[in-house]
Amino acid sequence: EAEVQEMIQERRLKIQEIRESVKISRDAADREKAEGVQVFSALMESAERGLKELLKEIQDKQETTEREAEDFIRELEQEISELKKRSSEGDDPPNKNWVEDRVHPPSYEGTVERAVAQLEEKMKKMLDMRRVQQFAVDVTLDPDTAHPKLILSDDRKQVKHGDDWKKLPDNPERFSKCVFVLAEQSFSSGRFYFEVQVKGKTEWDLGVVRESVDRKEILALSTKNGFWTLVLRNENRYSTGEKTSTLFDLHPGPEKVGVFVDYDQGLVSFYDVDAAALIYSFTGCCFKEKLYPFFSPYLNNGGKNSAPLIICPVSQAG
Template sequence: MSAASCLRSEDQFRCSICLDVFIDPVSTPCGHNFCKNCINEHWNSDDQYLCPVCKKVFNTKPELLINTLFSEMVSQFRQEAQQKASSSSSGQQAAKPGGVPCDVCTGTKLKALKSCLVCLTSYCETHLEPHLTALGMKRHQLMDPVENLEDRMCMKHDKPLELFCKTDQTCVCMLCSVLDHKTHEFVPLKEEYEGKKAELGKTEAEIQEMIQKRRLKIQEIKHSVDLSKGAADREKAEGIQVFIALMESVERSLNELIETIEEKQRTTEKQAEDFIKELEQEISELKKRSSEVEKLSHSEDHLHLLQNFPSLKAAPPTKDWTEVSVRPSSYEGTVVRAVAQLEETLSKQMKKLFEVELKRVQQYAVNVTLDPDTANPHLILSDDGKQVYCGDVTKNLPDNPERFSYCSSVFGKQSLSSGRFYFEVHVKEKTDWTLGVARESINRKVEITACPEDGFWTIWLRNGNEYEALDDPSVDLSLKSQPQKVGVFVDYEEGLVSFYDVDAAALIYSFTGCSFTEKLYPFFSPSMNNGGINSAPLIICPVNQTVLSGMFYSWKNE
């Protein structure tokens, strides 16, 4: 029998009860064939002997004999079907780990081609064939192979989950839609699947975008680390060079100090040696004269004694040593003078270091302008927003939340919430002023207590010569000269606020270890004009930048 004829007659060899190839086929008196076991079980479970195909009723249970000829045909069909299955399965793939295997295959499990939601079974290509050809099985619902088919059945009604309840956001069967969820909104699983799939596509795109952003952030962080390492290496090299020079200077000063002291001691010792040598020479002469006198005094020769007496009576010529002395060398002030000289050398070196540091912070210069919406009504601002002083008349201005109502203060327009910035202010001819930065959230409607705890990092001048850092506690500042131009530098992440005397290239004061959690604004207070004594303005001036490479602005106009 050919493969084509086998396919055409395949339904003839299937039992209409079990829908599988006949096993021990028997024929009923009405001429229909069944598996012997299938028809017996069917009649044993029913009250009458009814043919499942033509519905003919038999009064007594017919005697069923195996149809020998038909049984041989079924046997032949089985052999040909097995050969066909063997031939076709040779082209199929075995199920891989993690794949869905055929539930019917024995031995090597082939890869499932479809899963049946009615049979709750997955089939390879060969075992799927009855679902494609048998009339009773063609109505079964097939889908791409999946595992855990039981999870696709309604636990309550034992029906396939075919609908999606949008109200409860869950999958339901047909009976659920008319019983438990009858007032809810439903859509077919496929429709909801398409919608959710589109959402997943969008989510996937968003995730990929997030991944890309994070990769870029990793590159940015690595680049920052490289920049930091380069800066650290340069700083270490410069630090080593500076400290070696300082150590050499200290060593040189120490050697000079020791040489000075030892030279004084050598001078004292030389003077003492000269005196001692001269004294010993006189002692030698005196001893010689003493010996001659003693010898003459024992002489019995009258004439000899009288003749030599005149020459021995007078003492030999000697030096008057009464006022002669060797004074110990004085070393008072020697060490002090040496240290003072060293201090002068270190001071010159410190000035050079501060010049370098000032050039570095000037790279972060910000074009700060004053914010008129924050200015106290007594303050007068220039049109370009670069100058401010206190007038005698209170202007009629809107009392907006940003305005300083009580203190003669004003904010800059530019804010800082990360990174660094720097600006410079002329304070020449003023007797009172306050400069620095402040938190955005400070209370601008009350008298200000300027300290870090209240959100201020500032320094001030009072009475023309009293400088003070408004830290906690405040710090009196002893400055060598009165600053004419003050530089203000902020490193947000480092928690650093530093003030510089720009002309002297000297550090005035630094707030360190600060914790910034919100925006910072430049803060200016020209103070009251004191009858014209303090009428000069605070002037935000351009920064004379000598090193501009790698400039980084981390501020923005609000």
């Protein structure tokens, strides 16, 4: 009988495990459905905006054609009046001029196809942004890592460069030669994402660094040195900071940058958040240490670059 009771207890525990598993599955399904509804609603809104833009483009073309036609008709009527006047006064008519066919009906060929292609591209970008934004994490700046000339806000969400060297302990975590600061949070697995406002700045550095990065020397922002970054210099020179880095043609440049990391897949991506556009991705990275979100507002350059970097709450694209 003791064996029977034990078997009964085992089965009851198994039933409980199954019910808990079903509940977890149901909760996950509910979240997926809610996310699906949000994405679909956003796509419908985007499609509606795309249709309005298409109709406006066609309407604008037609209105332009009608204005050109009215102007041409007025010119021809004026020429007719001039010819009648010359004829009644017995003057010789002017040299015969062929009337130019200056007004052409607008061509709408390909307009719809272009609009659909643009909408599809926009949807793909938006879906990619939503995919990474779901891994948003709360990031705050670590004052123990901040260079002595950096000024952090009380909530540790903003950083800018100041002219005064603050008297701070030269602890091992602090950057002494470069105006860098790290986040308090670190990551050694999984995926994470955060957004930073860069509006009004002419120079900055953003990305992630490995924990063992040298904090007491001047370093190039290279993957060899443990930096995976996006860099702005001289207002419009965007690159990864590597010596051999190509320049990115970003006009206009982003006002808010999203940073996404998939630690296990060795991926670091940078996004223009407002445009829902991928700027650049480091792929095939081999991470073996903790990664920290990394920030540099760069030098304030006499006030020209005094705007702060601001860690923003993430609101989904669309």
